[in-house]
Amino acid sequence: MSNSIIKVENLHKSYKMGNNALHVLKGIDLDIKAGEMVSIMGSSGSGKSTLLNILGILDTYDRGNYYLDNIKIEKMNETKAARFRNKYIGFVFQSFNLISFKNAMENVALPLYYKNISRKKRNQMAMEMLDRMGLKEWANHLPAELSGGQKQRIAIARALISNPKVILADEPTGALDTQTSYEVMNILQEVNKMGITVIIVTHENDIAHRTQRIIRLRDGIIGENITNGDFQPITDNEIFTNN
């Protein structure tokens, strides 16, 4: 039994563009341990967004294998994919993607709605989560009334509320200034310390250097796989105790 949370073998993906096929991923091998904090870097067109979409079960792949928590993720219907996303994955986006007409608490509570948790219970859980993010007094504000950093913290709270195994963050600091970026990274690091695997797609070196491992994509293959400092993969047991 490996403690890989994400294991990818020889992953291929191409998009049809008219008569031509655009080969985006050309055989990716990747093994991310539970509790790791990894950044994926690469220039635009290197396939990093495609890889993130496949890891998030938002997109399908053509060839190869993908195991999420030792479950093989194959072509599946959308209902099943949605259940997987809801159970395993929390998304954080560059543009926050909060629902504009719902207040902070409702936004955070939304994933629980799709878990059929009662309104009272999920609002209470959302409030607790906001409290942990230091945003309790902003619970009844709409996203438009909040700063970028606050919005991203709410987005992270939303990603965490359903207790996912993996956080997938697509350029989480891309729309933030340096100061706020570091604050968001601090939060993500704390999330990681709770035992949740964090995968960040970024093109900012200073952000990438705050993760334990940097995977650099180049033209659809892994160019470099650099381990930062003294990273020690943690064991299954530790994850349980931390959760």
Added chain:
Amino acid sequence: MFNSLQEIFSTLKQNKLRAIMTGFSVAWGIFMLILLLGSGNGLQHGMENNFRGVAKNALWIWSRQTQVAHDGLQAGRRIQFTNEDYDFLVNMFRDDISNISGRFRLWGQGTVTYKDNYGDYDLEGVRPEFKNIQIVDIIQGRYLNQMDMNEYRKVAIISLPVKKALFKDEDPIGKYIRISNVPFMVVGVFENPERRDDEQIYIPVNTAQRVFNGSNRLNELAISTNALTVAENKRIEEAVRTTLMKRHKVAPDDKQAIGIWNTLEHFKQAQGVFRGIRLFVWVIGIMTIIAGIVGVSNIMIILVKERTKEIGIRKAIGATPWSVIRLVLSESIFITALSGFLGLVFGMGLLSAVSIILKNIAQQSPQVENIFYNPSANLSVVVSALVVLIIAGLIAGFVPARKAAAIKPIEALHDE
């Protein structure tokens, strides 16, 4: 359920004006449907009022002159019904006839007096069974009965206008009126709901024959049958006609000598017309609602397009395609159901207002009730309209919901 309602409200609040405008088209459609159906019902009730005073399966039989020479008898012979015809029909059609009465009319003997008041009225000798054929409301006293017949009593029942003309405010029961100077005791006052102004007096038929030199003659016969269908009633009508023609030696091809008015046949014909009208109204109504549905569908499609990103987010955080479909469908059903319900209420309100106004008018001129009466939409109409609404909502939401469910989160979440 409550959860979904919360979701619907929070999104509809975003587009209040648009939701109201869309709802209006549906409300209007249902409003028109209810109005049209109610008016159709009003016309039908008016028509049915025309038949209210008679048994629906009545046969009215009268005689004329023969047109064709037959069996050694010349054309132009006057056919005269008698009590034997009555007895014969009673025996022969025991199973088919529920009520039968001979009618002996007193032509030209109609001067009726009470004290200083007098008038000329329709005078007719009938059997007690006649009350089940020509249905009247007894206002006071009683109808003629078998005892009156058995004892050849000189009793009479008078219609309300006659009572008003002869008795004014006096109580007529037990008083004697004089018909051609023969005293008759008034035992009842009635009103013909079909023709309230008719000045009529009924007396027992055998008394009439004896007192007014009628011998055994009858002018007309009236029957109410046991038939439930037009075909059945028609069969009885033909059998009665054939029997009477044979008895009076009328040529089989002589269509004029004996006339029969088949109420059920005419009632059903009139009903058929109104069924046609109702069908027509439903078609128009549904067409109007379709216009509303297209409107709702249109708006929902735009709404889904605008909410592409939101739906993408929802899918990314775990919304299944079915839950997205439910989101859109429930919104569409909510709009159609709520606005349709308002249209329904307004339509019904207008109908009952019209109904009340008509009732007031009818107090002055009762004829109105024979044209247009009680234009209401009954429960079955309301239930059908509600079913139509829910289906309409489903149809309206179907295309947009499919569109919404097909949204791919990656495309929806793509940063512009």
